Amino acid sequence: MSVCFDTYPGYTGPLNVAGSTAVVKTKGTDSLKVIFDLKGVEAECTDCGLHIHTGTTCATADEVGGHYWDSSVVEDQWLASFGAVYNADEDGEAKGNFKIVTGYGYEDNLGHAVVIHASDGTRIGCGVLSKGKGSKRGCGKAPTKLEACVSTFDAYTGELTDVKGRVKVKFDKDGGSALKFKANLKNADADCETCGIHIHTGTSCEDASAQGGHYWTPTESTDPWTTAGGAIYTSNSKGKGKAKFELDAGTTIDDNTGKVVVVHDSEGNRYACGVLSTEKAKGCLK
Incomplete structure (x- = not known):
């Protein structure tokens, strides 16, 4: 470390x-x-x-x-x-x-x-x-990107047991809270059209309790980590999923470092998770 x-x-x-x-x-x-x-x-x-x-x-x-x-x-x-x-x-x-x-x-x-x-x-x-x-x-250089490998977490008991994925979250260089979110998933819930993928308050993927809820600081009055806010991924019949959206959760890159990304299925159940870091996420999809 x-x-x-x-x-x-x-x-x-x-x-x-x-x-x-x-x-x-x-x-x-x-x-x-x-x-x-x-x-x-x-x-x-x-x-x-x-x-x-x-x-x-x-x-x-x-x-x-x-x-x-x-x-x-x-x-x-x-x-x-x-x-x-x-x-x-x-x-x-x-x-x-x-x-x-x-x-x-x-x-x-x-x-x-x-x-x-x-x-x-x-x-x-x-x-x-x-x-x-x-x-x-990278010391002395202000980071602008966080990454995470996501996978099925141990406490999940459903059928999606071999999920893999890589998440990249890029912030503005000025240290603001606007972010660009991208994710690629493998063996995800198939045929998802508006399935959720969000940054949560937790710092551990151990279980739903440790993962917490959506991580945001109100800049207006609504949680941006929603379908309406665009925080979704889509997947094909083979479970290959992609996410690409922009939002502002009122939190900076420093705030989000160490927080978890949680992947939901079509019914809203949590099944995959990863911890955001300034380190480059490697080998996530292997």
Whole structure:
């Protein structure tokens, strides 16, 4: 997993950590290694905090949450006493790594927010963990596209057991909320004319409860993730499906990173799901 940092929501100080990176590696739930390459942090910051948090977005400060660890397994190790720190030079740059145990493995940490602190504990930077190391290459460049591989989720008990698909969501370069949505599906519900495909509030595909409902912030008064809003796919008799539409859900690319895309059948049942990421979705249709 890797992460690109940007300014922490609501932080108005002089520090600018945008473009900094961190890579997180795990070995089961026993060991977590954080490798960081930071710029724009507080000069000569000694034993300053770098932690994974409970939140799955950096959209607002309230959603970032506190330290993320399994209290039933270990005590909180996101502390200086356990080495969860960075040390910056006189130019406000820091490189290094540390290892801790949090009780959580790779999949658990995926999609969670990582926070950089100043010497007084102020939160100055935030980013969301995504798969692989690819986000490192894009640090400093504002992403405009999210992608996801979708597939039949485990809790689904219907007949569509081998669904595969790739979703691409492109946002305006100006950081606005208007988006262009595209999807290609294989083995989907056949002969669908106006079947739903939507971004939901959840960050996990485990089941319908974890997926949540439609994700939107009212810019007017109606949910755009509807048939009337154009949020649909069509499929042929062999289950080959396509979606292509534009809408504005009032949410930005940062808001949608880590959220799930849910695919519905002709009766509205949920049967396929995937998590949006800034990483390129590969091998989705194989």
